[in-house]
Amino acid sequence: MKTVLAMPLAFLRLLYQSVYLALSQIWANKTRSVLTTIGIVIGVASVTAVIAALTGLKAKILSQVETLGTNTIFIGPHVPDKGPMRHANWWQLRFRPEQFDNVLAHCPSVSVLSRIGGVGRRTVKYSEQSVDNVDIQGIEPAYHQIEHRPVILGRIFSPIDDDQVRQVCLIEPKLRDKLRMERDCIGETIRIGYTAFRVVGVIEARPQMNFGDGGQERYQIFIPFRTLEKLGEPFTWAMASGRTAETLEDGQAELKFFLRRTRNIRPGQPDTFEVQSLQSALATFNKIAVIVTMVAGGIVGISLLVGGVGIMNIMLVSVSERTREIGLRKAVGAKRSAILTQFMIESVTLCFFGGLVGIGFGQLLTMAIANIPQVKLDLAHIPLWAIGISFGFSGVVGIVFGMVPAIKAARLDPIEALRHE
Amino acid sequence: MPTKSDKIMIRLDEVTRVYKVGVERISALDGVDLELRENEYVAIMGPSGSGKSTLMNVLGCLDRVSSGRYELDGQNTTGMGDAALARVRNERIGFVFQSFELLHRASALRNVEMPLIYSRDGWWSRRKRAMRMLERVGLGDRVKHRPNQLSGGEKQRVAIARALICNPSILLADEPTGNLDSKTSEDILALFDQLHAEGQTIILVTHEESVARHAKRIIRMKDGRISSDLPAEVDQARRGELIGELGKVTK
Numbered sequence A: 001m002k003t004v005l006a007m008p009l010a011f012l013r014l015l016y017q018s019v020y021l022a023l024s025q026i027w028a029n030k031t032r033s034v035l036t037t038i039g040i041v042i043g044v045a046s047v048t049a050v051i052a053a054l055t056g057l058k059a060k061i062l063s064q065v066e067t068l069g070t071n072t073i074f075i076g077p078h079v080p081d082k083g084p085m086r087h088a089n090w091w092q093l094r095f096r097p098e099q100f101d102n103v104l105a106h107c108p109s110v111s112v113l114s115r116i117g118g119v120g121r122r123t124v125k126y127s128e129q130s131v132d133n134v135d136i137q138g139i140e141p142a143y144h145q146i147e148h149r150p151v152i153l154g155r156i157f158s159p160i161d162d163d164q165v166r167q168v169c170l171i172e173p174k175l176r177d178k179l180r181m182e183r184d185c186i187g188e189t190i191r192i193g194y195t196a197f198r199v200v201g202v203i204e205a206r207p208q209m210n211f212g213d214g215g216q217e218r219y220q221i222f223i224p225f226r227t228l229e230k231l232g233e234p235f236t237w238a239m240a241s242g243r244t245a246e247t248l249e250d251g252q253a254e255l256k257f258f259l260r261r262t263r264n265i266r267p268g269q270p271d272t273f274e275v276q277s278l279q280s281a282l283a284t285f286n287k288i289a290v291i292v293t294m295v296a297g298g299i300v301g302i303s304l305l306v307g308g309v310g311i312m313n314i315m316l317v318s319v320s321e322r323t324r325e326i327g328l329r330k331a332v333g334a335k336r337s338a339i340l341t342q343f344m345i346e347s348v349t350l351c352f353f354g355g356l357v358g359i360g361f362g363q364l365l366t367m368a369i370a371n372i373p374q375v376k377l378d379l380a381h382i383p384l385w386a387i388g389i390s391f392g393f394s395g396v397v398g399i400v401f402g403m404v405p406a407i408k409a410a411r412l413d414p415i416e417a418l419r420h421e
Numbered sequence B: 001m002p003t004k005s006d007k008i009m010i011r012l013d014e015v016t017r018v019y020k021v022g023v024e025r026i027s028a029l030d031g032v033d034l035e036l037r038e039n040e041y042v043a044i045m046g047p048s049g050s051g052k053s054t055l056m057n058v059l060g061c062l063d064r065v066s067s068g069r070y071e072l073d074g075q076n077t078t079g080m081g082d083a084a085l086a087r088v089r090n091e092r093i094g095f096v097f098q099s100f101e102l103l104h105r106a107s108a109l110r111n112v113e114m115p116l117i118y119s120r121d122g123w124w125s126r127r128k129r130a131m132r133m134l135e136r137v138g139l140g141d142r143v144k145h146r147p148n149q150l151s152g153g154e155k156q157r158v159a160i161a162r163a164l165i166c167n168p169s170i171l172l173a174d175e176p177t178g179n180l181d182s183k184t185s186e187d188i189l190a191l192f193d194q195l196h197a198e199g200q201t202i203i204l205v206t207h208e209e210s211v212a213r214h215a216k217r218i219i220r221m222k223d224g225r226i227s228s229d230l231p232a233e234v235d236q237a238r239r240g241e242l243i244g245e246l247g248k249v250t251k
Helices: A002-028 A030-036 A038-068 A159-163 A173-178 A225-231 A248-262 A278-321 A323-331 A336-370 A384-411 A414-419 B052-059 B082-092 B108-117 B126-136 B152-164 B182-197 B232-250
Strands: A072-077 A110-126 A129-139 A151-154 A168-171 A189-192 A195-203 A219-224 A235-242 A273-277 B008-021 B024-037 B041-045 B067-072 B093-096 B170-174 B201-205 B217-222 B225-231
Touching (some): A002 A336, A030 A038, A038 A278, A038 A336, A072 A248, A072 A278, A110 A225, A110 A248, A129 A225, A159 A225, A168 A189, A173 A219, A219 A225, A248 A273, A278 A384, A323 A414, A323 B082, A336 A384, A336 B082, B008 B052, B024 B052, B024 B201, B024 B225, B052 B067, B052 B170, B082 B093, B093 B152, B108 B126, B126 B152, B152 B170, B152 B182, B170 B182, B182 B201, B217 B232
Parallel strands (some): A129 A219, A168 A195, B093 B170
Antiparallel strands (some): A072 A235, A110 A189, A110 A235, A151 A195, A168 A219, A189 A195, B008 B024, B008 B067
């Protein structure tokens, strides 16, 4: 029993002793150790901060996605990569409203669909107040079942609004305030361009997406889709809901099949539109996140390399400073493997130490990022796996760059080493 | 009282050690035969370049013989690998150096227990054993002190405790008093005498006659060979005669 345990025990002893020695060595050379590990610290801090920011971004996007509903399908024009339409512009590829006629009858996995149209931005007026650049959106009543934007005052659109091409609208609270309307603005008349519309409801604003808006306030007004057609030919797309999450892909396939037929796309020709679910949009985001992480990883890799060279340098200094000590240790019976282990563990410990400090700094950076209100990354945090990876890489750097000095130490001739001045 | 035994501790058979310096071959040891028994107290003397350092390195298993055979405590060390030699050094040999070679950041206790890190057993009781050794060399009250808080004599005592901790077959001391004043040197040599009385086999490498006088047997080296190997009294008597004759000649 004793002999079976002897080997692993001897190794554990050596490990414990080496870690102890390494820590006391680092403690004895505090300033030097800190300076040496700065490369590692910066590398680990930046990678953890980047990952934390991405995690925060993803959490933010997910929370916005939830307001859209996870079963939501987006249908819009898309320029194909090849085929005769590859040089077409978006306007040429736009949907015509009638291309969606009877779509639900042919797509059993799709529960509701709403055409959505835009005629660009118009000026909206209420008595003497006017607001420019308001986004006019035409929707069908089914829209209320697809997007989770509750109407907080008044009513939602009914099928009759659409059938009778009523001049009614839903506005956002902040537009109401901008137009200096009463809180209860139901029944008031506003003008979009030169056409009068009656406000029938107030619809909750969507949580602001933060990209590319330049901080400028955007306002939206919703009117029935068929009313919108009167204002001009709309740029049309559609949103739909799958019946269940499981049949979402079936629904997408059915929609594609149906739309290829109504858009007269011949077999073999590529789609001139895309049918995307939030899932696939998320997958796209994830792809981008992976690329960003890899780019950040590359930069961090360089800084870890520089850090590693620093570690190697300081370990070489340490070996030549402690030549006599190494000679003594060999004289009293330390094997090459023991000396090798001692110096390897010293460099790995140094790197772990750097990794630990780096994670600390990364946490500080993350907290800083999360607390800048303009960035809106309040959900940023360092995930556990990032901490694991940081430590892993620090350890690998320690092993790779500690190798040369440790081998140098292990190969020292004890007689020469003890004579060393 | 230790029993005088006839057990052979060291046997050197026609040992040579040849260094290559460029194309030149230098024989540091040129056919050395030597037999040492348990509990002997031997001084190896000789001018620099006589091969006494090489002999000490060979005896301490720090160096290998070029030809011949070296048996330590019944074990043939010739042709052993690095790891096996390291183990022999750990278990059979205790080194004492001229400049003490203590780890200056570690306490006396940690310095003494250091060889046990590399030994197969004794690790679990290392603290206790190191304490006992420090008491044995008279430093029971200096356990926590660091080398820079100790005097030269105390440092060498710590080094001796460290050399003894693995219970070595031989204690190998290379100019142990070289860095000490004469009073402290006497104290250290008295400690060697005491260890010898307790049964320890001791080999002392020195060029000082006053130090060598403590040994019971004196081996003189010259040009890589043993030039004389006599009991201390005989050696001293010879030396007396030689000096006497030299006096006559100069007169």
